[in-house]
Amino acid sequence: MAIEQDEIEKIAELARIRIADDQIGEVTQRITEILGMVDQLQAADTAGVEPMANPLDATQRLRADEVTEINHREAFQAIAPAVENGLYLVPKVIE
Amino acid sequence: MHEHTVAQLAQGLRDKTFTSVELTRAYLQRIAELDSTYNAFITVDEERALASAEAADRRLSTGDVTALTGIPLAHKDIFCTQGIRTSCGSKMLDNFIPPYDATVITRFNQAGAVILGKTNLDEFAMGSSNENSYYGPVKNPWDTSLVPGGSSGGSAAAVAAMLAPAATGTDTGGSIRQPAAFCGITGLKPTYGRVSRLGMIAYASSLDQGGPLAHTAQDCAILLNTMAGHDPLDSTSAEAAVEDYTTSLDNRLEGLRIGLPREYFGEGLDSATGEQIRGALKELEAQGATLVDISLPHSDLTIPAYYIIAPAEASTNLSRFDGVRYGYRCDAPQNLHDLYTRTREEGFGDEVKRRILVGTYALSAGYYDAYYKKAQQARRLIKNDFMGAFEQVDVIAGPTTPGPAFGLGAKSDDPVAMYLEDVYTLAVNLAGLPGMSIPAGLVDGKPVGLQLIGRHFGEAQLLNIAHRFQQATDWHTRSPQTGGAA
Numbered sequence: 001m002a003i004e005q006d007e008i009e010k011i012a013e014l015a016r017i018r019i020a021d022d023q024i025g026e027v028t029q030r031i032t033e034i035l036g037m038v039d040q041l042q043a044a045d046t047a048g049v050e051p052m053a054n055p056l057d058a059t060q061r062l063r064a065d066e067v068t069e070i071n072h073r074e075a076f077q078a079i080a081p082a083v084e085n086g087l088y089l090v091p092k093v094i095e
Numbered sequence: 096m097h098e099h100t101v102a103q104l105a106q107g108l109r110d111k112t113f114t115s116v117e118l119t120r121a122y123l124q125r126i127a128e129l130d131s132t133y134n135a136f137i138t139v140d141e142e143r144a145l146a147s148a149e150a151a152d153r154r155l156s157t158g159d160v161t162a163l164t165g166i167p168l169a170h171k172d173i174f175c176t177q178g179i180r181t182s183c184g185s186k187m188l189d190n191f192i193p194p195y196d197a198t199v200i201t202r203f204n205q206a207g208a209v210i211l212g213k214t215n216l217d218e219f220a221m222g223s224s225n226e227n228s229y230y231g232p233v234k235n236p237w238d239t240s241l242v243p244g245g246s247s248g249g250s251a252a253a254v255a256a257m258l259a260p261a262a263t264g265t266d267t268g269g270s271i272r273q274p275a276a277f278c279g280i281t282g283l284k285p286t287y288g289r290v291s292r293l294g295m296i297a298y299a300s301s302l303d304q305g306g307p308l309a310h311t312a313q314d315c316a317i318l319l320n321t322m323a324g325h326d327p328l329d330s331t332s333a334e335a336a337v338e339d340y341t342t343s344l345d346n347r348l349e350g351l352r353i354g355l356p357r358e359y360f361g362e363g364l365d366s367a368t369g370e371q372i373r374g375a376l377k378e379l380e381a382q383g384a385t386l387v388d389i390s391l392p393h394s395d396l397t398i399p400a401y402y403i404i405a406p407a408e409a410s411t412n413l414s415r416f417d418g419v420r421y422g423y424r425c426d427a428p429q430n431l432h433d434l435y436t437r438t439r440e441e442g443f444g445d446e447v448k449r450r451i452l453v454g455t456y457a458l459s460a461g462y463y464d465a466y467y468k469k470a471q472q473a474r475r476l477i478k479n480d481f482m483g484a485f486e487q488v489d490v491i492a493g494p495t496t497p498g499p500a501f502g503l504g505a506k507s508d509d510p511v512a513m514y515l516e517d518v519y520t521l522a523v524n525l526a527g528l529p530g531m532s533i534p535a536g537l538v539d540g541k542p543v544g545l546q547l548i549g550r551h552f553g554e555a556q557l558l559n560i561a562h563r564f565q566q567a568t569d570w571h572t573r574s575p576q577t578g579g580a581a
Contacts, residue, residue, distance in 0.1 A: 008452065015410060015455040016417075017448055018436035027452070033511050034453055038399040041469050044476070051471030052478060054301055054331070055287045055527020056551065061330055075194040081424035088419050091430045 003032050096121045097257040098574075101166055101314040104260055108155055108165045115155065115165030119148035119209050122167050126211065126258045129577055133234050133243075135253040137172045138180050139212035147209040154207050162317045162341075164207030169259035171250050172213035173220055174200050174305070175294035179210070183296045184218040184228040184246075187416050187423045187442035197294025198326045199263060199305055206321045211259050215249030218444045219413065220270055220298045222246050223516045226507045227446045234503070235277060237541060237575040241500040244274030250308050251278040256577045261309035261318055265295060267302045268401055269495075269520025272532035275308055276495035276544025279534045281561065281571060282308040283315045286552050287527035288333035290319075291326035299408035300331070302401075302524040311571055312533065312561035316340035319554060335552050343555045344562040349383030351560070354488030358394035359519050365498035368543045371536030372494045375545045378567055379492075379560065387488050391480040394522065396473040401521040402514055403457045403470035409447075410454030416442060449510060478526040481548075490556060491548040494519055495532040499541035519546060529554045533561045534570035542573070 008028045012019050019027055073086060082089035096118060099107065107113055123141050130136050144167065151165035175181050175193035177200075182188045196204065203210075217227040225233040225248025233248040235241040236256035243252040247264030251274035254262050264271040266284035275282025283306045290305040297303060307318035319340050326332040353376070360369060380386055418424035418438030425441050428434035443451070457466035484491060497518060506513045523530040528548055535545035545564075549557045565571050 003456075007456075011452050011455045011459065013436075014459060015451050016414075016432075016435040016439055017443070017451060018440035019448075020440075027449070030449055030510055031452055031456070034402065034449065034514075035456070037511050037514065038402050038453075038466070038470075041396060041399040041403070041473055042465070044393075044396050044469070044473055046469060046472035046476070049472040049475050051468050052475035053471060055474075055478065055525065056333070058288070058331065063327065072194060076420070079190075079192060079194065079421045081418060081421075090419055091428050091434055093431055 003028065003035060097125055099260065100311050101260050101309060101317055104166055105162050109160065115148040115151040115209060116145060118165065119144050119167045119211070122211055122259060129256060130258060132239060133236055133252045133256055133258070134231050135214055135233055135249040135256065135258055136169070136212045137182055137184070137215050137230050137249070140179055140210070143179070144209050144211055151207045151209060161206040161321070163203065163321055165209065167209040167211045167259060168203060169211050169214050169250060169253045169262040170200065171216055171247050171262065171264050173216060173265055173296045174263060175296070176200050176210065176213065179213060181213065181296070182229070184216040184230060185443065185447070186229045189229065189423065191422050193294070195294060198291035198328065199295065199322050202321050214253055214262060217246035217248070218447050219296065219409070220246040220265055220267055221409070221446050221450055223269070223273060223513050224507065225249065225274070226503065227444055229444060232503055235500050236577055237279060237500070240502055241541065242277065242503055244277035244500060246270040247308065248274045251275055251280060251282070254278070254280050254308050254310065255575060257574065261307060261314050263305060263322070264308050265303055265305045266524065267298050267405060268524050269517045271306050271308060272495050272520050272530055272544065272546060273517065275532040277500035277542065279542030279573060280308055280310055281312055281315055281534065282306065282532050283319060283554065283557065284523065284530045285319065285323065285554055286333065286529045288331050289529070289552065289554065290322045291329045291332050293326055293328045297412040299405040300412060301408060302405060312558045312565055313341065313344055316344060316558045333552070338555050340555050340558050343559050346559045347383065348379060348560065348563055351384040351490070352387050352488040353379060353384050354387050354389035354484050354491040356389055356391045356394070356484070356491060356493055358391050359493035363497050363518065364494060365538070367538045368494055368498050371538060371543050372545055375535035375564070376492060378564060382563055382567065389484045389488060389491070391484060391522070393473065393476040393480050397477055397522045397525065398514060398518060400470040400473040400477065401525060402453070403466050404474060404525070406450040406454030407457045407467050408454070410451045410458065413447070413451055446510065474525045477522050481526045481528060485550050490553070490560060493546055495544035495546040499538045499543050523548055527551060529557055531557045531561055533564060534573065536570055537573070
């Protein structure tokens with residue numbers, strides 16, 4: 001199925017990926033080709049088939065509710081782009 | 096030294112024919128001499144490799160050794176290595192030095208293996224040609240105008256060019272088996288959950304699985320012995336007991352029933368490749384196996400189901416790359432929205448962005464049932480095909496790829512044409528089955544691979560069949576002309 005350019009813009013916004021104006025046309029064309037290929041699925045008869053999320057049909061395992069991790073804040077923040085006083089820095093959100 | 100298998104090198108180390116430091120130096124020298132041609136490695140840490148080799152030599156002198164103590168290995172740059180940059184082939188992680196090791200790395204470290212370096216890959220493991228790497232394409236050692244396959248192209252090329260005796264890879268839709276086939280080596284994708292995914296950077300979490308690439312099935316068995324096992328830190332890790340995969344390698348094949356799916360030998364398969372595969376199957380028949388015609392009737396749903404499920408999971412997994420906690424951050428963000436959208440625009444390559452967008456679309460309100468749910472239903476039909484087939488046969492065999500390696504640039508402008516390359520490998524991941532590719536012949540001087548598909552947790556049987564095949568044939572001993580010092 002064809003997808004319109006404004007729909008690609010909406011998805012890109014949902015995915016938080018900026019697409020430059022001069023590239024939006026090509027991206028739209030590529031995504032249209034990919035969706036055209038996966039559209040073969042629509043012809044498949046899947047009535048009554050239980051969707052499969054895990055190849056072994058495994059369910060989430062529970063573990064004992066015990067603390068097993070120690071605090072790694074210094075190691076984790078050492079590789080962050082911007083930190084201060086143990087906090088991650090981002091541009092100001094509230095004026 | 097570099098022409099030996101892992102098994103032979105381990106014997107040499109135990110017999111004191113050479114030390115791990117000598118062995119590691121020999122491989123580091125080959126990498127330094129030859130890798131400018133292949134681009135198989137992203138990062139090589141000589142100092143650290145030699146320090147590990149020295150430690151391994153001390154351990155070897157005590158006799159407290161494993162089959163991998165002192166063996167140098169290359170790791171796909173998707174496995175987190177504490178203190179060694181782990182880029183995943185992306186600008187997004189070009190500066191990322193993990194604060195922890197992947198469980199697979201921890202296990203190899205405990206066994207005393209040496210890390211030679213981190214190998215090139217398609218960005219975030221998304222690709223079938225290794226042309227989607229921020230660090231440039233990998234060249235196929237058999238012919239540097241050809242792709243090595245992907246996404247574990249650097250690992251496959253490193254082993255084929257003998258820059259490492261064996262390597263790790265990951266396989267989400269064929270990313271171990273297809274490059275193994277294109278580079279003339281042996282690769283194993285284990286059952287989903289057999290090898291821990293902790294610290295293996297996620298692409299599609301219900302499909303991703305780590306495994307070995309090596310020259311022989313025996314070497315794959317040796318590596319899998321260390322890699323496999325339950326990991327409480329990976330909630331999808333299988334609790335099934337781990338066998339010693341080396342003990343059943345020599346089992347005889349009499350009575351083995353091998354299913355040949357009609358759908359894997361039809362239109363789309365290069366005829367010369369098909370001939371090589373049929374020739375390889377004759378060898379297994381000569382050893383007492385019976386070839387059985389089978390059908391996997393939902394095979395035509397494989398590519399569409401995969402290219403919804405994998406991008407959907409990728410779009411979720413890759414949302415963590417936001418420029419805040421680690422990795423790339425755009426310059427001078429104007430506000431938080433600008434920080435996110437520009438970091439992701441600049442940090443991700445084209446194919447990664449395409450898959451995130453397709454996945455976001457498939458999961459978005461109004462399309463979820465038509466795409467994602469439908470694909471998950473198709474996934475069950477595909478799995479049921481295999482389960483039905485395994486009532487008739489013990490293993491399934493066919494070509495790993497539709498043909499031998501294609502040229503660099505031949506498909507890189509056409510994502511859909513590239514996706515079709517994975518037609519015989521994707522279903523194995525959707526069904527969570529183990530799969531192998533073993534060298535099965537040459538077409539115009541280019542290697543082709545025989546794919547073996549087993550029941551869940553049937554790795555030992557695949558390795559057994561592959562080993563028996565390799566005892567009777569010499570395709571796995573063929574190697575490209577690489578030059579370099581012996």
